[in-house]
Amino acid sequence: MTILRRALGRTDLTITPIGLGTWQFSQHAFASAGNWAVLSQEDINDIVQAALDGGVNWFDTAEIYGFGRSERALAQGLQHAQVTPGEVVIATKWWPIPRFAGSIRRSIDKRLRNLSPYPVDLHQVHWPFALSSIDAIMDAMADLVEAGKIRAVGVSNYNAEQMRRAHERLAKRGIPLASNQVKYNLLDRRIEENGVLEAAKELGVTLIAYSPLEMGLLTGKFHQNPALLAQRPRRRRKKLQARLEVTRPLIERMEELAEKYQASVSQVGLNWLIHAHGDLVVAIPGATKPSHAADAAATMRFTLLPAEIEELHTLARSLKDYKPISN
Numbered sequence: 001m002t003i004l005r006r007a008l009g010r011t012d013l014t015i016t017p018i019g020l021g022t023w024q025f026s027q028h029a030f031a032s033a034g035n036w037a038v039l040s041q042e043d044i045n046d047i048v049q050a051a052l053d054g055g056v057n058w059f060d061t062a063e064i065y066g067f068g069r070s071e072r073a074l075a076q077g078l079q080h081a082q083v084t085p086g087e088v089v090i091a092t093k094w095w096p097i098p099r100f101a102g103s104i105r106r107s108i109d110k111r112l113r114n115l116s117p118y119p120v121d122l123h124q125v126h127w128p129f130a131l132s133s134i135d136a137i138m139d140a141m142a143d144l145v146e147a148g149k150i151r152a153v154g155v156s157n158y159n160a161e162q163m164r165r166a167h168e169r170l171a172k173r174g175i176p177l178a179s180n181q182v183k184y185n186l187l188d189r190r191i192e193e194n195g196v197l198e199a200a201k202e203l204g205v206t207l208i209a210y211s212p213l214e215m216g217l218l219t220g221k222f223h224q225n226p227a228l229l230a231q232r233p234r235r236r237r238k239k240l241q242a243r244l245e246v247t248r249p250l251i252e253r254m255e256e257l258a259e260k261y262q263a264s265v266s267q268v269g270l271n272w273l274i275h276a277h278g279d280l281v282v283a284i285p286g287a288t289k290p291s292h293a294a295d296a297a298a299t300m301r302f303t304l305l306p307a308e309i310e311e312l313h314t315l316a317r318s319l320k321d322y323k324p325i326s327n
């Protein structure tokens with residue numbers, strides 16, 4: 001089956017609607033922040049292979065994920081799968097807290113070493129909380145593009161105004177703002193109301209949806225088997241536990257749709273994300289098992305009907321007592 005790729009913003013990079021998130025590759029309990037179990041390199045190799053086998057052509061990592069461990073583990077996983085440089089798209093992120101823009105120029109070689117032999121296709125600013133202005137940060141990113149160290153510039157967790165500012169500054173150097181990586185899923189709809197979705201549409205900036213499964217809640221597995229929660233790290237267990245009952249009506253409808261499409265509940269949630277706004281939103285689900293990556297990739301084989309997308313939209317919004325999870 002051919003998977004249609006989408007342009008990453010107004011760049012010449014093309015990506016599949018589903019990529020793989022790799023916070024789970026941090027390989028360090030502290031860096032997983034009480035959310036994820038620590039994975040071995042063998043686990044990681046198998047997850048990367050499953051994503052590739054499912055047709056996924058891009059991977060998202062970050063400097064902060066295990067302080068470089070995720071970048072190195074991803075590169076090892078890709079080498080293990082005999083992927084040649086340029087065959088997939090690699091996105092990483094600069095950690096801005098508490099740093100000046102100059103550290104973007106100083107830290108890029110470390111990113112490139114960690115990911116070697118793979119290039120940094122998309123470099124993102126992880127959060128809008130740096131010691132330098134957005135203008136200075138975008139100037140540093142533009143320098144990296146002009147030096148051939150990265151191909152495209154993205155941001156993450158930027159609000160609409162910050163996105164517009166970044167877009168405008170990069171435009172002075174003839175560089176498009178490729179993407180904004182934000183938390184977005186059926187249960188967390190804040191970007192629909194705070195102007196981010198609208199600004200992205202207007203500016204031609206791709207939205208990369210992180211935590212697209214609301215950290216596993218939208219897989220339905222904890223609703224079906226709450227005993228699974230006992231095996232999850234404490235911080236995440238508490239977040240999920242508190243949200244099971246309020247989300248049950250949505251999960252039940254997702255289960256019916258999953259049956260119709262011979263799919264999983266997770267696939268229904270991801271499918272909604274990648275089709276609710278044309279080509280604007282792509283998603284980077286995380287995985288702790290190869291089967292998760294395979295499952296996520298397989299959502300690219302079907303498309304929910306517009307009426308189903310609308311119904312899920314309305315049903316999820318009707319869960320008035322729901323408070324989105326924060327990482």
Ligand SMILES: NC(=O)c1ccc[n+]([C@@H]2O[C@H](COP(=O)([O-])OP(=O)(O)OC[C@H]3O[C@@H](n4cnc5c(N)ncnc54)[C@H](OP(=O)(O)O)[C@@H]3O)[C@@H](O)[C@H]2O)c1
Binds near residue numbers: 020022213215264327
């Ligand atoms: N830019 C940012 O500030 C930011 C913030 C957060 C995340 N991110 C990125 O977004 C990626 C994804 O977000 P996320 O990790 O927060 O959460 P997520 O993708 O919503 O949930 C991922 C977790 O759900 C479970 N899962 C996934 N697929 C499953 C399946 N098919 N069946 C059963 N369980 C499944 C797994 O956890 P268990 O097996 O442990 O249950 C997996 O680790 C991260 O890896 C990271 O790259 C970015």
